[in-house]
Amino acid sequence: MTVGSTAQGVAERREPVQVRGEVLARRRVGAYHLVEITAGGIAERFRPGQFVALSVGGPVSELLLRRSFAVYRATPVGAFSGTVQIVVGVNGRGSEWLAGVRPGEPLDIVGPLGTPFRLPAAPTACLLVGGGYGSAPLFSLAEALRARECRVDFLIGAGSQDRVFGELEAKRSAGAVAVCTDDGSLGRRGTVADALPDEIERTGAAAVYACGPMAMLRAVGAVAASYGLPCQVAVEESMACGIGVCMTCVLPVIGDDGVTRMTRSCVDGPVFEHDRVRWDDVGTVPADALGATP
Amino acid sequence: MSVATEPVKLAVDLAGAALPNPVLTASGCAAAGRELQPFAPVSALGAVVTKSVTLRPRAGRPTPRMAETASGMLNSIGLQNPGVDAFLAHDLPWLAEHGARAVVSIAGSSVAEYAELARRTAHAPALVAVEVNISCPNVESRGEVFACDPLAASRVLAAVRAEVPAGIPVLAKLSPDVTDIVAVARACTDAGADGVTLVNTLLGLVIDPGTMRPVLGGVTGGLSGPAILPVALRCVWQVHAALPAVPILGVGGIRTGLDALQFLLAGASAVSVGTAVFGDPSAPVRVLAELETALAERGFAAVAEAVGYAHRPARVETVVPPPAPAVELARTPVVAGAKPAWRLGGEEEW
Numbered sequence: 001m002t003v004g005s006t007a008q009g010v011a012e013r014r015e016p017v018q019v020r021g022e023v024l025a026r027r028r029v030g031a032y033h034l035v036e037i038t039a040g041g042i043a044e045r046f047r048p049g050q051f052v053a054l055s056v057g058g059p060v061s062e063l064l065l066r067r068s069f070a071v072y073r074a075t076p077v078g079a080f081s082g083t084v085q086i087v088v089g090v091n092g093r094g095s096e097w098l099a100g101v102r103p104g105e106p107l108d109i110v111g112p113l114g115t116p117f118r119l120p121a122a123p124t125a126c127l128l129v130g131g132g133y134g135s136a137p138l139f140s141l142a143e144a145l146r147a148r149e150c151r152v153d154f155l156i157g158a159g160s161q162d163r164v165f166g167e168l169e170a171k172r173s174a175g176a177v178a179v180c181t182d183d184g185s186l187g188r189r190g191t192v193a194d195a196l197p198d199e200i201e202r203t204g205a206a207a208v209y210a211c212g213p214m215a216m217l218r219a220v221g222a223v224a225a226s227y228g229l230p231c232q233v234a235v236e237e238s239m240a241c242g243i244g245v246c247m248t249c250v251l252p253v254i255g256d257d258g259v260t261r262m263t264r265s266c267v268d269g270p271v272f273e274h275d276r277v278r279w280d281d282v283g284t285v286p287a288d289a290l291g292a293t294p
Numbered sequence: 295m296s297v298a299t300e301p302v303k304l305a306v307d308l309a310g311a312a313l314p315n316p317v318l319t320a321s322g323c324a325a326a327g328r329e330l331q332p333f334a335p336v337s338a339l340g341a342v343v344t345k346s347v348t349l350r351p352r353a354g355r356p357t358p359r360m361a362e363t364a365s366g367m368l369n370s371i372g373l374q375n376p377g378v379d380a381f382l383a384h385d386l387p388w389l390a391e392h393g394a395r396a397v398v399s400i401a402g403s404s405v406a407e408y409a410e411l412a413r414r415t416a417h418a419p420a421l422v423a424v425e426v427n428i429s430c431p432n433v434e435s436r437g438e439v440f441a442c443d444p445l446a447a448s449r450v451l452a453a454v455r456a457e458v459p460a461g462i463p464v465l466a467k468l469s470p471d472v473t474d475i476v477a478v479a480r481a482c483t484d485a486g487a488d489g490v491t492l493v494n495t496l497l498g499l500v501i502d503p504g505t506m507r508p509v510l511g512g513v514t515g516g517l518s519g520p521a522i523l524p525v526a527l528r529c530v531w532q533v534h535a536a537l538p539a540v541p542i543l544g545v546g547g548i549r550t551g552l553d554a555l556q557f558l559l560a561g562a563s564a565v566s567v568g569t570a571v572f573g574d575p576s577a578p579v580r581v582l583a584e585l586e587t588a589l590a591e592r593g594f595a596a597v598a599e600a601v602g603y604a605h606r607p608a609r610v611e612t613v614v615p616p617p618a619p620a621v622e623l624a625r626t627p628v629v630a631g632a633k634p635a636w637r638l639g640g641e642e643e644w
Contacts, residue, residue, distance in 0.1 A: 015332040018576055055573060062365040064519050064549075064573040110333075110575060240360045240367060241572040244329040247322075247345075247371045248360035262353045262374055267329065283511065284356045291351030291377065 016113050016243065017041040023105040024083060030162040032133050033088040033099040034072070042111045043082030046074035048141035049234050049271045052084055052111030053242030056094040065240045067094045068266070070137035070211065071112065084111070087136040087165060113242050115271045117141050117209055117232055123149040127205035128174075129192050129220050130156040131212025135165045137234060138211060142173060151175055153203040155195060161186035176203055193219035200227050207231070210274075214282060221274030231274040237265040252278040252286050260289045302589045303596035304582075306340070308564045309463035309489030309541035311422040313340040313395060316597050317554065317582040320545045320568030321346055321399035321425060321467065322371065323518075326385035327392075333575035337393035338582075343566055344385065346401035346427045349411060351377035356511035361500040366519030366547070367569060368498050370512035373401055373430055378414050390419035399467070401427040405453045412457035412464075423462060425543075426454050426487070429469035429494035431516045441469040441494070444481035455486030463488035465543055468529070470522075471497055475529050476536040489541035491566070492529045496522055519569040523547030527560050534561020534602050549577060551584020558585075558597065559604035 024036040042052060053066035069086035076082040088098045101107070120126070126145050128138040135156045142152045154170040157180040164186055170177040179187030180195045188195055193216065199205070200223075208224040210217050211234040224231035237249040244267035253263035254276045262285060263269070278286055285292050304315040318340045324330050327342040336342050354374030361368045375381070389396045398415045402408035412424060428450050429441035440446040447466065455464050466482035468475060470493040479490045495516025500509045508514075526546020534542060544562030548554050549570035557565045570577040594600045 018333050018574075063362065064365065064569060065360075065362050065367060066573055108574070238358055238360060240362075240369075241575070243333070243575050245323060245325045245575075246360065246369070246572050247325075247354065247374050248357070248369065250354070250357060250359070250374070282357075285353045289353045291353035291374070293353070 014045060016111055017045070018108065018110045021107045021109040023101045023103050023107060025103055026099075026101055029087070029165065031089065032163075032165060033090075034085060035088055035098060035101065036083055036085045037107055037109060038081065039084045039109050039111065040081040042109065043074040043076040043084055046071055046084065046112040046140075047116035048144050049117035049137055050112035050114050051137075051242070051270060052086065052109050053113060053239070054086075054098070054110075055108040056097050058097075063094050063097075065094075066110065066242050067098065068113070068239050068242045070134075070234065070270075071140065072136035073140055074112075084109075087133040089133045089163075110242060114266055115269055117144075117234070117271050119144055119148055120150060120207060123151075124206045125151040125204050126153070126207045126209060127199060127203055128152060128154050129196065129208060129210040129212070130154070130165070131192055131210075131216040132158045132163050133165050134210075134212030134216070134234070134236070135170075136211075138209065139166060139169060139173070141209060151203070153177070153199065153205065155180075155192050155199045157181060157187070157192040157195070159183065191219065192216060193223055196220060196223040197227075200224075200229065205229065210234070212236075217274070218279040221277075221279075225275060232271055233274050233277070234270045235265050235272060235277070236270070239266050242266050252281045252284070252289055254278065260286055262289055262291075300595070302586050302594060303598075304586060306564050306597050307541075308340075308423065308543060309465060310461065311341070311395075311397075311463050313422070313564060315340045315582055316558070316564035317578050317585065318397065318543065318564060318566045319343050319571065319578055320566035321427060322369075323568035323571050326381070327389050327394055327396075328385070330571070330575060330578075331392065334571075334577070334579045335392075336389060339394065339578050340564055340582075341395040341397045341422055342389055343397040343425060344381070344389075344399055345375055346373055346399040346430065347375050347378050347381045347411065347415070348373060348401050349378055349407055351375070351380070358509055358511050359515075361509040361515065363498070363500060363517065363519075364521060366517055366521030367572070368500055368510060368515035368517055369495070370510040370515035372512060378411060382414065382418055386418045386420050394420055395422040396420040397423040397425050397465070399425040399427050400454070401430055402450075405449050408450045409453040409457050412454040416458045416462065421462060423465055424454065424458050425465045425467050425491055426450060427467045427494070429467050431469070431471070431495055431497045431514070439469060441467070441478055442472055444478050447478055448481040448485035451482045451487040452485040463541075465489045465491045467491040467494055469494050470525050470529050470546075476532055479533045479537060479540065483537065483540050489543065489563075490533060491543040491545060492533060492562070493522075493526045493546050496525065518547070520547040520549055520553075523553060523556075527556055530557055530560040530562050531604075535605060538602065538605075548581060549574070551581050551586070551588045554581050554585045555588045555600065558600040559602070561602040561605065563598075563601055
C-alpha cells in the first residue's frame with residue numbers, strides 16, 4: 001500500500017455519513033433524556049468532541065433544520081453498524097420531540113461532524129470541566145485520554161442537582177470528581193469557574209478541557225489562562241445544517257495567521273483553543289475581523 | 295409527449311449551458327460544493343450554484359443569523375464570503391477537479407463592482423454560467439437591492455453581459471418582493487441577461503416572545519424553505535407566461551421530486567434545491583431521482599418536454615384524469631327526483 005492510498009483511506013473514513021438510524025432506547029437521566037440510536041458508520045468514525053445532526057419531527061415535520069448534539073458515547077460494533085448516544089435537554093420543539101421518541105422510531109442522522117478534541121502527545125494531567133449536559137462529550141474524551149496514560153479528573157456542575165450530568169460515571173472512572181451547583185442542591189455551591197482554581201491546584205492539572213454554555217466556557221478558560229494552562233473548549237452555537245454550508249453558527253476566532261475570521265463552529269469547531277475565541281465579541285462582528293464592514 | 299419506455303432524457307440546456315440534469319444547488323445553500331461532496335457528489339449534480347462572492351472578503355452580519363419558522367427559516371448571513379481572490383484560488387479549482395459544473399453567483403454594491411466580478415470570474419475553470427445576485431435582502435441598505443428597480447437591474451445585467459464571453463449564459467437572480475416581477479425580468483433580459491433565476495428569499499421578521507425583540511442580529515432576514523414554494527412557483531408561472539422564450543432557473547422551497555416537477559411544469563428549465571439541503575444534505579441527488587421517476591410516470595421522454603407544460607390550453611387536454619374515488623360519489627348529494635348530473639354506469643341502471 002502506498003502512502004498516498006493510506007492517507008486517502010484515512011480521509012474517507014473521516015468523512016461524515018448520512019444514515020437512516022433507529023432509536024434503540026431512551027431513558028430519563030435527571031432533567032435530560034439519554035437517547036441511543038443505531039448509526040452504522042458513524043460510531044466507527046467518531047472521535048471525542050464530535051457531534052451528530054438529527055432530523056426531528058418525523059417524515060411530515062414542518063421543522064426543516066437539523067438538531068446537533070454532542071456524542072456522549074459511540075459504540076462501534078463492526079464495519080457496518082454501531083450506535084451513538086446523545087443527551088437531550090429540552091429547550092425547543094425539536095428537542096421536545098426527541099425527548100418523546102420511542103424505540104424503533106426511524107431517525108435520519110448525519111455524522112460524525114466537527115473537529116475532535118486534540119489529545120496531549122505525552123501523558124498529562126487533564127481536568128475535564130462540564131456544565132449541564134455539556135459534560136456528556138467529556139466521558140469519551142476521558143477514555144481516549146486514559147488510553148494515552150493521562151491522569152483524568154472531573155469538575156462538573158449545573159444550575160441544580162437534576163441538571164448535573166454524569167456524576168456517578170465520573171466517580172467510577174476518574175481520579176477526582178468535584179461537583180457544584182448554582183443552588184447548592186448537589187456538591188459545592190457556585191459555578192464550575194468558581195471551583196476551578198481549587199481543583200487545578202488539588203489535581204495538579206496541566207491541561208483543561210471544557211464543554212458547556214458559552215458563558216461558562218468563557219469563565220473557565222479565563223481561569224485556566226490565569227494558571228498558564230492550555231484549554232480546549234467545545235462551543236454550543238445555533239446551527240441550521242451542521243455540515244458547513246449555512247454559515248449561521250459563526251463566531252469570531254483568531255486564526256494561525258493572527259487574523260480574526262467569522263468562523264463556523266460546525267466544521268472549524270466545535271472544539272477551539274480557548275484563547276483563539278474572541279469571547280468579548282461573540283454575537284458581534286468585530287471591526288477588525290476579515291471582511292468586516294468598515 | 296411520448297410514452298417513456300426508455301430512461302428519461304435528463305440533460306437540459308439552461309440558457310445555453312449544457313447540463314447533464316436539471317437539478318442544481320442554490321446559491322448560499324451549498325457553500326462552494328465541497329461540504330456536500332460526502333452526501334451529494336458534486337459531479338452528479340446539474341451544476342453547483344456557488345455562494346455569492348464579492349470583490350473583497352465579507353464578514354457578514356452578527357449572530358443570531360438564523361430563525362426557524364413554520365416550514366421554513368429566516369437567514370441573515372449578510373453575504374459572508376472569502377472574497378473573489380480566495381474563491382478563484384481555492385473553490386473553483388476544487389469544483390473543476392471533482393468534475394462539477396459551476397454556476398458562479400456574484401454580488402456587488404455598484405454596477406462597476408458587478409462588472410469587475412464578472413471580468414474576474416468569466417474565464418474561471420468549471421464555469422458554465424454566471425448568476426447575478428441583485429436580490430440579496432441581507433444588505434444594510436435596501437438601496438443595494440437592484441432587483442427592486444428595473445432600471446438599476448438592467449444596468450447591472452448589461453455591464454455583466456459585456457464582460458462575460460459568449461457561450462457562458464448570464465442569469466439574473468430576482469426578488470419576489472416586487473410589485474411586477476415580469477417587468478424586472480423583462481428589463482434584465484432586454485439588457486442582455488440570457489435567463490433569470492426565480493426567486494431569492496422573501497424579506498421577513500421573527501420576534502422572540504421571551505425577549506420581545508427580533509431574533510436575528512440583523513433584525514430582518516430572508517425567508518426560504520417550503521413555506522415560499524407557492525410564491526416562487528407563481529413568479530415562474532408569471533414570467534414564463536409573459537416571456538416564454540426566457541429560460542428560467544426555478545428555486546424556492548423545493549424538497550421533493552414532485553416539487554421540482556411543479557417548477558418545470560410552470561416554465562423552469564432547471565431547478566435549484568436550497569434550504570432542503572440544510573435538513574437533508576443528500577436532498578439534491580434524492581430530488582433528481584424522484585424527479586426522474588415522476589417524469590417517467592407521466593410519460594415524459596425528456597425534461598424539456600415538461601417545461602411549461604402546465605401552461606397548455608385546457609382544450610388540448612391529453613391526460614385522462616383518473617376516475618373519481620367511490621368515497622367522493624357517496625358524498626355527492628342526491629336530490630330526490632333529480633337526475634344525477636354524472637353517470638355511474640350504463641343508462642339502463644337509471
